[in-house]
Amino acid sequence: MTLTTSEPEIVHDILIVGAGLAGTWAALAASQAGVTNIGVLSKLHPLRSHSGAAQGGIAAALNNVRPVAGTGPRGPLEARPETDDPIDSWELHMFDTIKGSDWLGDQDAIEIMVKEAPEIIYEYEHMGCVFSRVPDGRIAQRRFGGHSAPRASFSADYTGHVLLHTIHEQALRHGVQFYPEWYCLDLIVEDNVCRGLVAMEILSGRLVTMRAKAVLFGTGGYGRAWRITSNATANTGDGVAIAYRAGIPLMDMEFVQFHPTGLYKKGILMSEACRGEGGYLVNGLGERFMEKYAPDKMELAPRDLVSRSEQTEIEEGRGIGDDREGIYLDMTHLGAEKIMKRLPQVRELALNFAGVDIIEGPAPIQPTAHYSMGGIPADADGQVIADAEGTPVLGLFAAGECACISVHGANRLGTNSLLDASLFGRRAGKAMAVFVKNGAPLQPVRGKPAEQSAARLAGFMADAPGEPESVAAIADALKDTMQRNAGVFRTAERLQRALTDIKALQERFARARIQDRSRRFNTDLLAAIETEHLLSFSEVIVVSGLARTESRGAHFRTDFPKRDDDQWLRHTLAHTNGADGPRLSYKPVTIFWDRYPPQERKY
């Protein structure tokens, strides 16, 4: 294969990488603000983006629904008469989010998010989202873990899908130009100024330098570094790894949420509703083990606590399945009628993916890597920063799961992710429009960046000294070590082991070669690039986690089981540092000490 790089450059005012909610919102907002020349790259077709997989809902204190008076917070829900006092507020939403974040979330950014939340729901509604409704036509809202009021607007159990399709349609309506199945290979940043990127058209395999006044990354999360994950195969943290290689630091990478009910061995998410409807978690001895860990809330305790309880059972040898890494989620006592009526999708999922009918037997599950709290550090306008002092990287923006703004801190609440991606995507789009309209110039690109990228790719096809390594085998080994050593429970010893493994795998990867040598739609080549990305940011996760000698939110160190605000109420920034691995620095957390001072996170 020869990779031609003599293609003409493509120039846009704004270039966006990733066409999920964050990227598409940014494109739409910039377009509405009057920027006409916007290009959006996606390595998939835009409608295949993983935003579409979100099920439960999107949070905002709309006050449309409340529990029937006198029935307590878990009582049946009714529409709140519009003349009655509200039960929810942005202040409550803010507190829930801060508490969920284990006080690592930046409170200024959280305040912006919860205050603007209702507006973005209404905007979605005006653009055509089909939300479920209460009888008088207002948007219905359901409860969600960690939220103290019914706050999640939803479309049955495919909310993300509906939001993604709606926003994509509106972006098309506004003339945004999409580049479907174009893969961003490299970001061109020199002297703290972003100048463009190098991309590959997957269909033809040609490499193109693309230049823009502003570039936004909305490339999604990095959950594919674990063997068991709910993430799509596309969620290989490309944007995070590309930014890191270009010299951008990564923030709070050690924080990754593990969802308690991923399907055993597959990681695919079984809805939160399984536990909400009364499913039991049972270990290999047939014990309903949540009695030991959360005797009051039992299975309904928060995600991280349930995941840790499951993992404890597994690690103490009471798991199920051939490798004893599973737990039973038993819903048989709910009866066929209730399961068919309330959990038909869950039943279908278990049937298709595990061959189990949940009416007749328990479904095997295990904790699954779900959401990446860390990522590219950015402010509330999506402006990417280069250091703890907040020095901006001119012309570079980030939003969505790949960004760390940081509204989720150490642990994200359900339904806050769709909100974060939409809202900060839109804010970044507006900010980019202002940046462009204020006369930001097209920055010159020195040298031939596309040729450098081409040379790197050619390496995967060059003759290897000795027996070439298999990319897939290296990726598998990485996922195994991350699963065992950087998963739900971490210790210095385990993380050290993971680091040693990653270093060895990086060395092996230098000898990795691919089988497909063709130019056209080379997914073998993409897998190699993605694996390189996994190896790069996994090292950052492990090094950041090793340094953080406390337990906070999703980062649980059994050797340091307590939260340590004196030392660790701060964000980790990992800077690329050549062969020595990441160099860490720290950034203070923005806290409104008078309003939301840190307290114990107790449910």
Add this chain to the structure above:
Amino acid sequence: MYTSTGFISFLFRRISGVALVLYLFTHMWVIGSVNAGPEAFDARLALVQTPFFKVLEIALLAAVVYHAVDGIRLLVVHHFDVTEYRKSLFYAMFAVFVLLTIAGGLPILLFALEG
């Protein structure tokens, strides 16, 4: 090729339609000869009384019946919400088609054999 009952019905509908158009020309060719006088007409009529044409007549009947009952099925599909019963409808239509074709074709066949 994506085969299904729907496709079979579509294919047969098209074929029977084209066949009926072709028949129309044959029909006009026979009838038209009346202009040339009774002898010419008789001669042409005799041509189409051969056993081969008897078989074609049964085929013609089949095409007419198929096109008609499938048309009725389509009317039902267009005017009632019956997509759920699409396969049963096709089989029912096909059964009616076979029955009517036999009911009409058998006398033709017997008449031809007697003649």
Add this chain to the structure above:
Amino acid sequence: MTQNGTTRTATIRVQRFNPDVDAKPTLREYQVQVSPDTTVLDALETIKATQDGSLTYRRSCRHAICGSCAMNVNGKNTLVCNKPLREVLDRKGRATIRPLPYLPIIKDLVVDRSQFWEQYLRVKPWLIPPADVPEAEFRMTPAEVAALRDAEKCIMCGACYSSCQVVALRQAYVGPHALLKMYLRVLDPRDSAPEERLVEIGGDDGVYRCHTIFNCIDACPKELNPTAAIETLRKLAQKRAAFARERAERQQTLAMPAPVAPGAEMPADIEG
């Protein structure tokens, strides 16, 4: 097929084709170990990781929501990610995977969906809201929402489009996916352009081009019914002026609370 406890060996035949190199598509056989929970996609992933890295296909979410992996398995269009392999193996433990039919092949199981997306764009898939937008939400009744539920579920995988013989015979036909999207827009009380839409799809290559072959229904992995949507649109196209008047009238009250029917209930799935 050899049985060995819960795992056994299956033979997967995959159609391979790289137009740059190959004269025509060929079937290649692979042997894979499968267990009861192996999906068709799992089998492809195993082949790619351990036997042939050049095998090319699209996939992403793994649970039937992204629409990437629609293919033709044993002659039927389906998503491969949620299709248990055991359901498609014949008695000898074999299954045949081909790309979606009637579409140009890019490579192996990857097809060119350009025509599909062009038709999607042609019908203007976006909502055209009224000029006056309220501060809060438009008030849609639960019944109006319920009417749109199925159409909203479409993941644009192309399984219906590539099963449709009308599409195969005439590329200008807008296709079941675009018509289902039109159903979603035309029936949405917030859409202000139902008449223009019905004119467009009432034209030459719109709803009347459908021959009710029903392949779209059988091919849909989300169990949706494009044919029923097309039938509804046909009826509406015939009375589009009246329908447009009704819509304009409905939009007068769209920002006001909907009248609550006695005994009206909250959505059944509000608890999760």
